[in-house]
Amino acid sequence: MTTTPPTQDLDHSAADLLPPDPTQPQGQLPRTAPLIVGVAAVAAGALVGLILGSGLAVMVVLAWAVYAVAYPTWSAAVENRRKATDRLVTVLVWTAFGLAMIPLVSLILTVVIKGSRAISWHFLTSDQTGRALIEGTGGIFHALVGSMMVTVIAAVIAIPIGVLTAVWLVEYGKGSRLASVITFLVDVMTGIPSIVAGLFALAFFQIVLSDPLPRLAIGGGVALSLLMIPTVIRSVEEMLKLVPDDLREASYALGVPKWRTIVKVVLPTAVAGIVTGVTLSIARVAGETAPLLLIVGTAYTTNWNPFDGALATLPTFIYSALARTGNPQYGAAWSDQVWGAALVLIVIVMTLNVVARVIGAVFAPKAGR
């Protein structure tokens, strides 16, 4: 224990009330300090870069290094060590944030810029029938239909199984040996590589249909549902666990049977989280490629029949169109198509994410007055 007052561990208002610690400088950097140092650092980086004749990247790194050293040093000189450390860590945290944002921003910008060239009404509403082999000026309608069909089939299979399994795990099987076995298997399932799910669907329909190379949308739905089920189970399970036991007991104490308690109290209380989790799991499988290549193949025409025939989905369309971008005559046109389809896929997934958040906010229990 020291006998000096612990000035530097208190916040400003409290520190102001205490006598100043003579061992610590008591200055304060101006509020515009980050800006001043920033301008100086950019100038220094640019100057050194020009003198050395180096490129923009080197200048940026130099400017960052100058900033990361100068800003805390200035603070240490004027203020005290604690504030200098605080400012140094602030710089590092912002740096890490910026680095993490670079790939995201770069990806979105690239896709939007390159993809928006391809987007047109024609692109969204026509398929590749007839044009595919000669010029590559078709659209992605067949892939939109295929993606929608496969995803809906997967959701129809996975959501009831996932939600009911989670309800059983939380409400009925809690603590039993079977429940822990199922939880373990669900965890294992979460880690299944998507290609294996595709292989399973392929093998399954080879046996069921006695067809050496089955191509059907249902198969794609089965493969994707295998990937969806564990995520649905885990997210719904977590949401159901968040429902306080108090509410279940309140319902039981009113003479409400257990199944009604689950249907009318537990599920409505957790519905916001459940819908969000389910929507995010749909968004996750909407971008799957590998299992779909195995079981639904690729196609150029729109296939509305989920029980028979190959069809294209957005990811598999991107994959197959990419192979044609090397064509000396039509490569550029195919390249546009690839970026356009990628943009549409990103927009769909982002929309699903936004929808999930909106639904979560709408259904959340309100505590307003």
Added chain:
Amino acid sequence: MSLALGTVPDPDTEADQAVDKEADMAKSIDVSDVNIYYGDFLAVEGVNMTIKARSVTAFIGPSGCGKSTFLRSLNRMHEVIPGARVEGKIVVDGQDLYEPGVDPVTVRRQIGMVFQRPNPFPTMSIYENVLAGMRLNAKKMSKSDADGIVERSLRGANLWNEVKDRLDKPGAGLSGGQQQRLCIARAIAVQPDVLLMDEPCSALDPISTSAIEDLIHELKTEFTIVIVTHNMQQAARVSDETGFFNLKATGEPGHLVEFNPTSKMFANPDDPATEAYISGRFG
């Protein structure tokens, strides 16, 4: 049944009303040789008592002595916990609650419960919370009947004047004391015979506690009330009879030490352990 809840009962007619009500409301409870287990662990041992109709019975005792466990066994809420079970007889209105073939759901419809922490349903409005006992059981009723039940129950819980203008607002938006009175309104809306209260005031401030205690006084004209409390002053204030639970020793099951009228319990208890606990010389 015309229960003039909310209006101040005339002392002269109150007794007459009580006789009328005796036929269908407010049952007494006979408990004999009840042992309560969590799995293999015997939590409460050998309880015998008779809880009188239309009175307030309080259970006091140190933490972990099994008074809440015993209370929860009175409406078969104890067995909600996996592995929990009850031996012995708890007879309400000639019917043993633990006889094979008795449906716990039916028992809980007749014996309502208010919990330690206020637990209104967060997805429901104040109005829907009061009607939860009917709505959750999909009972059909007309709008005017529903309105009547809501008003009568909220008046019965002394909450009507505070919430009548915002019945469609979420129940979770009320203060803690109001939420607890909402939970009481919800419990009395289904017209139970008995109302169990598990430390209903322990999460509330003194003003809200006082409101709930006044309410308990009013409710006992119609319901048999059993209340668990850590607060001996509260037991002395609200109850007609008191049961003192204690542990024989750490790790031993809890048991009923003494069960007597509250006035005798706090003035001249039979058992020296009761006196030690009540006077603060516990141990």
